[in-house]
Amino acid sequence: MQKQTNANNGKLPQSSEVPEVSPEFREFFIDEIKDIYWAEKLLTKTIPKMQKAATSSELVSAFGAHLTATQQHVERLEQVFELLGEVPKAKKCDAMAGIVEEGKSILEETEKGTHLRDVGLILAAQKVEHYEIATYGTLAQLSKSLSNKKISSLLEQTLVEEKEADLLLTDIAEKSINSAAAIEDISEELPKRTSRKMATA
C-alpha cells in the first residue's frame, strides 16, 4: 500500500488529531468560563427572590424549575473546570451584575401582586437568559477547538436549557400576563404608593 505523502517535510498528515490550542486561546476560554460561573452562582441566589416576587402560578413554577436547572449549570461548569485541569474559580461578570441590579429596580417600581410586576420579572429573566444564550453559544462553539468533546457536550446541554427557559417565559407572557397587565386596574394600590412617598418626604 502506498503511503500518503505531503509537502510537510515528509511527515504523515495528522488529520485525526486536534491541534493544541494556543495558550492565549485557552486562557481566554477559561476566563469566559469563570465569568459565566460567577453569573450562574449569582443566579442561584437571585432566582428564588424572583420566584417569591412573582404572582402567576405558571411563572412561579417556571422560576422554580429554572432554579434547579441553574444549580445543574453550576455543577456542569465545575465539571468543565475539572476537564480543563483547573480549580473552579469565579470572576465577577459585570454584565450579569447589571442585569440583576436592573431587575431589582423593576421590583421597586412595581406593586406586589400585579400582572405588571410579572411582566417586569419576565423582562428581567429574559435578559438573563439572552445573556446566557449568547455566552454558552459562543463557548460551545469555541470548545470544539479543544480536544475534549465532553466539554462541548456539557456546554451545549446548558445552552439548550437556557433556550428552553427563554421560550417558556415568552409563552407564559404571551398566553395571559402581557394582555392582563395592559388592562390591569391597580388604582387601589395608589394610596399605598402615595403614603410611602409622603412617609419618605
Ligand SMILES: [Fe+2]
Ligand atoms: Fe444558566
Ligand SMILES: [Fe+2]
Ligand atoms: Fe438561565
